[in-house]
Amino acid sequence: MSLLQVEELHVWFDLARGRELHAVQGVSFALDRGERLGLVGESGSGKTTAILALMGLLPPTASVAGRVLLDGEDVLVRGERTVAPHRWKDVAMVFQGAMNAFNPVKRIGAQLVEPMEQHGVAEGSRAEARAAELLERVGISRTRLRNYPHEFSGGMRQRAAIAMALACEPKLVLADEPTTALDVMVQAQILELLVSLTKDFGLALILVTHDLPVVAQTCTAAAVMYAGEIVETGPTDVLYHEPRHPYTRLLFAATPDLESRDVVVSIPGTPPRLDEAAAGCPFRPRCDSAVARCSLERPLLQRVGDRHEAACHMAAQVPA
């Protein structure tokens, strides 16, 4: 049984005048312990909304459908009541811009202890000892427990945020653009830390990012999201060497690479509006290999290889 199984996850947001934004459109995937999944997409693809939904961190304007099975248990079935007990203890999150994750007037140590006490994992001196261990595990000296967040650099704050996420020994960590605002050297440090933590603690990791190379180097598998749905998923090297969805292929082609002299090309056009139902494949207007069927029929995710799925009518064909 997978650690995490997401089935047909949908998220809608209420808009003015009775309209809705269909931000996540039937996302399904599974994750086992020790696996690192990269959830890749550009702005508006729904990747952040999808993982917020996994923890039930959605506003009152949101409505959700689908199942999120954590160790077989459906955590969304009764909304807040069933998902709250799992927060931080089973699923923890590292947000984008850890600057905002910390209370500026409380010491780091106190903020690490807080989730432990709140969720009944440890308290008092035991909690403090654990906080010191966690901080050291993420590469910060335990003498800095008494510092305030503003006394930490950006990279250190992000590491402290990771320590905070690990406070209650979760099974799954969701990291939303954890290195986007950081320098490339600090990014390398953080990514190395995340990988070693998944190996040492048997954690599962979902890394949400728009940065394909980061996923290529850090994650074992990836799911590419476009317009609210997963358009391709599979092992990262298969996705690079044998992409079956044009968006995946074009996205790689649009990313400059240090060692490649390939011409880097934009993808023309813009993503579709998610507040209007559209016919056919959502990528069709921007696709370079669309056929007539693509305007009429929406493609479903289908198996195209070993653990490799793509939602494209042309996916069965071997790419030229």
Added chain:
Amino acid sequence: MTGGNGASPGPLLQVEDLVVRYPVRRGIAETAARRPKQHVHAVSGISFGVSRGEMVALVGESGCGKTTTAQAVLRLVRPEAGTVRFDGIDVTALGSRELRRLRRRMQIIYQDPYESLDPRFRVEATVAEALVVHREGTREERHRRVVGALELAGLSPPELYLDRYPHELSGGQRQRVAIAASLALGPDLLVADEPVSMLDVSVRAGILTLLDDLRDRGLGVLMITHDLSTAARFADRICVMYLGRIVEEGPAVQVVEDPRHPYTKALLSVVPRRDPRRRVQPQILRGETPNPIAVPPGCRFHPRCPVAVDACRTVDPELRAPSGAAAGHRAACLLAER
């Protein structure tokens, strides 16, 4: 759309020994205790040039001084020492009127396309603003030049965009409008400060290719970026900055394929590659860039350098061409020869 006079000899932009530092504001207690004044040493003596038809990338992490350098080039900050010569004219010594005239030939493109356009101005007004400010041309002429600039920036057909407000455009389109606004006066030099870092990946290449085209048309482009992959692919020359100094510079291909400074080597090793099978052994440096207030003695990089020797603690190396390196490739490291 190359500007003004014919090509004068020498590079379009020549920066020499530029020094920029800011005093750190002291509280009353420190002033009373007469502690020595501290400075943020943003830029500590750098020299480089940009020629017409050349794209130079200033690459580095936060705190290295690349943005401050760009600001000094445009005279948006006052340098403490050093000269900035634009087409032979010393920018640092100009009065405000001459500066205004010179500003027409150097334009800046900002990082944030969502903030760099006035939300109340339609596209035509934004692009025409430079012309209006400098009182160029009649209404019809300005309209023509706006249309021309929009075409050059890839917003075609321009008529579709003239009446739009920024919030009706995507990020990529907004950045193109900002570029068109810079092109309206026909500048010779474009300073692009992280021009694509806030755009979606699928849109970035278009903007970078546009800058590439402009460079082919004879503009000089100074690109500030932290993204080595972009610099490697698009720039002609790369200058790697660390803590206010250029530690390595040279033709882009050379710097990326044959780095001679340990910092450059480490930086290149941690840049993620697209291909998951390309596993480069990352040289992850410990700690973070030190505060530009307290610059280490000797070589600035020595506390974090994986191959530092004793001499590095006392000697501040100069940029020199190491043996076997290509023309124009220099590194500031005592051990660069190996």
Added chain:
Amino acid sequence: MTDLPLAESGALDRPPLWRRTLSHPVLSTPQSVLGLAILLFFVLVALIGPLFIHHDVQAKVGPVFAPPSSRFWLGTDGGGSDMLELLVVGARVSLLVGFLSSAVSSLIGGTVGLLSGFFGGKVDIVLMRITDYVLVLPDVPLMIVAAALFGRSLTNIIVIIGVIYWTSTARVIRAQVKSVRERVYVQRARSLGAGNTRLIFRHVLPQVMPLLIANTVIFIAYAIFAETFIAFLGLGDPSTVSWGKLIENSFNDDAILNNAWWAIIPPGVCVAIVVLACAMTGQAMEDALNPRLRSGHLSVRRFRLRAVPPRELS
């Protein structure tokens, strides 16, 4: 060519102007619509009402303190004048003083805030010191002294109220100007070579205007109230009729002893309603301008569940 034309990307459907006006955020809450409606009503009354009155409204036309009847809808006051007519004419003066002195106050405060925020440095320090000094002056004694010194004409009252109350506007505008000045598009315009005049009038002022207007509307409430009690204290212009004057008159004529509630309450109620309407409208405008005032999201977690929709293929 890499970007699709806007028409295809669907970013171009602008609804017609009337529809955009009606869905303006200012009109989005019931309070703001109500407030605006009330203000509009009173403005109309003040403008049009006096056109129907062709005689000196303070002349005696009926018995003293006559209760409301079919002839005199709101009865008569201590001088035998029609209360309703007095209210209508009084509306004109009260609202005029309210709007004009609020305008004066916004002009002064807006200018001080703009200069202070834009130029910073010594200008900022000097102007803010002045603001602080004016702020701590007690308003009522000042009004009394000013009225005593400069006479009790309507113009003087407008100026006095305007001059006393501009300080908080100055502070608010200064804060906003400071933040707008740092925005990238202002920097960009400056780097193009735009001078301060252009930057202020074309880039900063338009951003600040809505806030200034919202502030002005709220201040109308203060101004009307100030006029009311200036008049009530007997410092108002003796030749004009305003709501405050009406209240003063009713006290002087012992309306309470005569149980003539219709002479006291209506003017007070009018003032209260207009003040409330200004506050509601102004508040709604401020809320509309400041999206951060809307409640945050993650504080309340109550997402709803629904059924998975069937897969639509076409």
